[in-house]
Amino acid sequence: MNSYAGAGLLAVGGSAGLTIAVMSVAFADQLGDIGSRALVVWGTVLIAVSTYVCVTTRFPVVPKGRIGAVVFAAFTAVVLPVVTFLLS
Numbered sequence: 001m002n003s004y005a006g007a008g009l010l011a012v013g014g015s016a017g018l019t020i021a022v023m024s025v026a027f028a029d030q031l032g033d034i035g036s037r038a039l040v041v042w043g044t045v046l047i048a049v050s051t052y053v054c055v056t057t058r059f060p061v062v063p064k065g066r067i068g069a070v071v072f073a074a075f076t077a078v079v080l081p082v083v084t085f086l087l088s
Helices: 003-026 028-058 064-087
Strands: none
Touching (some): 003 028, 028 064
């Protein structure tokens, strides 16, 4: 996979994750609190995985474990608490 494919996956995965998150917030009444929040987390996971793939294909010299640790730390320390705060 080259860096263009990684960027394409970021575009597709990011838009899919954002669509899932926005639709789950829009239909929160029908889904309930647990279902809505679970779908928001699922959308965030799609964005995180596509970010990981994009960064690893862009910087092949950096070890993939280090990139994975940084992406995991960034999404669990910054993104998920912000999303949880906005939904509560």
